[in-house]
Amino acid sequence: MRLNAYLNFDGQCEEAFKFYEKVLGGKIEFMVRYDEMPEGNTSAPELAKNIMHVSMKVGDTMLMGSDAPPPYFQKAQGMTVSINTDKPDEADRVFAELSEGATSIMMPIGETSWAQRFAMFVDRYGTPWMINCSKPM
Known part of the structure; x- marks a missing residue:
């Protein structure tokens, strides 16, 4: 079993992960935008270039994240x-x-x-x- 942190952003996921990659010496292994999802993707057009999912390897762990759609985004609370x-x-x-x-x-x-x-x-x-x-x- 492995536990990984999954971070949610309000449109800054790509910028944040590129920053984390540089500072933490990580390697982004996978990044997909909402408009790159397979047929049947029903996300709002304004989310097209936002990140649907990103995975970054840091040492022997994985840090993951996405841009949460507006009704679902909440600032991080109760975690670090x-x-x-x-x-x-x-x-x-x-x-x-x-x-x-x-x-x-x-x-x-x-x-x-x-x-x-x-x-x-x-x-x-x-x-x-x-x-x-x-x-x-």
Whole structure:
């Protein structure tokens, strides 16, 4: 069994995933627009160029997402995408790049009682993130 985060956007999915690909060193493996769906697709014409589904490999995990049709889009609540690194300088770099233009920084990157580095923020696309670099045992 595998669990994957699936992010919903309000028209910025492609832009967000290209940004995440660059910052996280991922690789977009699949991206399809609403207008590329097989016959019988009944999505609204204004959604034609929006992303119906995207999958991006990051390390040994998969981050997925889509542009939710307007009646179904809701801002992310009650969840956070967690990034765990082994190196403090990698945590610092990811925070600096991923939090650029953040809508909210609840905890800037810094040392805590449990971590060499920890941060919590909501990025410019509305995705809540945590970055953690644990202290050695």
